Amino acid sequence: MDYHLLTFVTVVDKKNFTRAAETLHISQSAVTLSIKALEKDYDLKLLDRNNKYVRLTKAGEILYHHAKKILSHYDLMNRLIDDLSHSASGILTIGSSYTFGEYLLPKLISQFNGEYPLIKPNISIRNSRRIISKLLRGELDLGIVEGVMEHPKLQIQPFAQDEMVLIVSSKHPLAVKQEIKLNDLHSETWIIREEGSGTRQAINQLFSTNNFSPNEIRSFGSSQIIKESVEAGLGISILSIHTIRKELELKTLSTLRIKNNPIIRNFCYVIPKMDFQPKSVDLFLTFLQNSYTLDVLV
Template sequence: MLHHRIVVFAAVAEHGSFTKAAMQLEISQPAVTKQVKELEKELEVRLVDRKGQFIALTEAGKLVLAYYHKGVALQQSLELELSDIRQRFSGSLRVGASTTIAQYILPFALAHFYKKHPDVKVKVESGNTQQVQEKLIRGEIDFGIVEGLPNNRNLHYEPIIRDEIAVLVNAEGKYAQLDTLNVDQLKTMPVILREKGSGTLDILEQELEKQLGLRVVDMNIVMQLDSTEAIKTFVKTTDSIGFFSVPSVMMDIKAGSLKILDVEGLDINRMFYVIYPQGPAPHGMAAQLLKYLQYYHQFG
């Protein structure tokens, strides 16, 4: 298993701060500093350059961090394989998933899960966050995976994977010459949004107002559509902007049809949640499928 000092160093590296790393790890800042210094002594290299409250990685630090991520991937892969060996599942699972998750994140994990557990029949029902919650309450699915914010006290929400929402434009349109937008530009540019009840729209409304003081209703909304693919097609063929979960547009960015624009002062990160009725968490083959989802989203 990974050495504790490496884990502490990785937290410092990823947060760029000893203080923030201490908060994440729930230990004191002096303890964090001590662990990093002892790791540097052990490896006989300097890993970080301290700049006030923040740090920058040295070349050695970047190398150690890269190997840390490889070690995490190997450890999680080992745990997944051992779990598969210990347990052979059969039966059926009914999974509800928000549209983005059902289309762009879940299928890859399902394919690998099926190879190991071909006797498990998985049925996936997709919809927006509100629709998935309603299916769960009616008992039509065993658990759900949604992108919306927790809002139903009858359900338990457990964060499972992190996601980022970005602004994208037609890579061949007039906005492609830009790299960064300010709030005034964002307010006036034609924008295509998801429909009411969408988890993406919920988090977008919250974060735009919190980070930029911008209400969605004050934007130049030209259309609201009920699927990511529909919005992608619209943005690719017009001079407009769309807000997308990054996994949903990676192929389009690589193909050169869409381009990400940074927005000054805006950084939208969110969690995807496993949801289930109040009570015991998903177990057995459901828990194993969720492990596949976490692993293959993070490491592919």
């Protein structure tokens, strides 16, 4: 491994020479020497720095972008070679979108750890678009996302289906209904997820298919704040049935189905297209597929 590159990336990630030195267990002077060596090699300044901040120059941005990929490939190579002679172990970096990551993944990880205690999952929860970006940058081993998408550098495979339902406050006049036409909801305030989320993608598709445009839409960044807002009577929403189980038990929310418009989407796993996958990734994907089917999760 090029330790100068590792030091440079660590300085950028930590935004501080001292914290980088602590992370790498080396002296601060050694960190400084590594940065100076790189700047001498390229005959360019890579970092603007003073006592308060560390910022990338244009040359530094280019080096950082490619150095992250180089270090990621080096780590993957070591893991693949190690897999040939040892049991699968170490960190498995999983990125998951919010619905699956917050409401289904914890139980799955617990069960997986029971069978493979030497593998240590490291979980990152983001919206689907950001999970894809992190995969392409080599920051994740695999991702779990919602909805339909394609990318030439990624293998995207559905493994389960999820039902989404209309939710209203239990005090809302619609709470007594079981089904409603979408066109009867024009005047409602819709509180929905931000662009880039799998949930938003499904809602956008529903609206587009039915040529439906609500009078007012508010975009919030998590299912939790959407649930709280709907409970408070600020509007209505559409969420996965898995995100509202506790609220249904407490009877703070009610669900309706939209007539002639069942909202079913896929949960998909996503991995980079490559000739070899680490053993820990193969084991987790096998476990994932054995745990779920393409039936709708209930």
